[in-house]
Amino acid sequence: MINLENVEELFRSRYSCRTFDPSAKVEPELIQRIADAAMLAPSACNSQPWHVYAVTASDKVKELADAVHKLGMNKFAENCTAFFVIAAGKANLTSRIGAKITDLDFVSNDVGIMTAHLVLAAAAAGVNTCILGMFDEEKARAAVGAKPEESVRLIVAAGKAATAEVPQKKRADGKV
Numbered sequence: 001m002i003n004l005e006n007v008e009e010l011f012r013s014r015y016s017c018r019t020f021d022p023s024a025k026v027e028p029e030l031i032q033r034i035a036d037a038a039m040l041a042p043s044a045c046n047s048q049p050w051h052v053y054a055v056t057a058s059d060k061v062k063e064l065a066d067a068v069h070k071l072g073m074n075k076f077a078e079n080c081t082a083f084f085v086i087a088a089g090k091a092n093l094t095s096r097i098g099a100k101i102t103d104l105d106f107v108s109n110d111v112g113i114m115t116a117h118l119v120l121a122a123a124a125a126g127v128n129t130c131i132l133g134m135f136d137e138e139k140a141r142a143a144v145g146a147k148p149e150e151s152v153r154l155i156v157a158a159g160k161a162a163t164a165e166v167p168q169k170k171r172a173d174g175k176v
Contacts, residue, residue: 010123012169017128017161020079024160026127028056031082031158034125038084038118044106047095050114053085053144060143067139068132068155077132081159084129085140086115087150111153118156128161 035054043049055061064083068074077083091099091107099106119129132155140152 010120013166014120014123015128015167015169016130017157017159018076018130019162020076020081020128020157020159021162022079022081022159025081026056026159028054028082030125030127031056031084034118034121034127034158035084037121038114041110041114041117043095043110043113044091044098045094047091047106047110049089049091049095049107050111051087051089051147051150052114052118053087053146055083055085055144056081063143064140064155067143068135068157070134070136073134074132074157076130077157079159079162080157082127083158084118084156085144085146085152086111086118086154086156087144087146088153089147089150108153115154115156122156122158126160127158130157131155132157 031054035052039048039050039052055064061080061083064085065077065080068077088107088111095106115131119131122129135152135155137152140146140155146152
């Protein structure tokens, strides 16, 4: 049974991993299962304007590690054994109308909600992640063969942490 204590523990144990163990491979089936679970996330008007590319093939992982090195950032991603590439497409008509009326970007909200589901599902499965917003979109698109109408919004580095130690969370208000 899932209860609030279990959820709180999941939230406390999930962190942005920046020290991956390159020798600890995650099974492709588990990476796909995490992606599938994340896509159960809610979205405005059930639009589901996302596509998750679950990447485990070593040549594609290397291409994505290169794509996230933009401006010298994210060097730690060289040690990842998998990536999730989050692409956004077009929202459904109802969601697009709602976005116009409210002047809100429902697609970005939906992608963020789904990505949160993804990293929490990964943590529950014992897979460490780090959400990356700095990357070369064209390299990422090429690595996964994204559709022309999709834009890559986020890349999530994934794998097993090099250490079992969970870092202490630091929150802006000083609370943990």
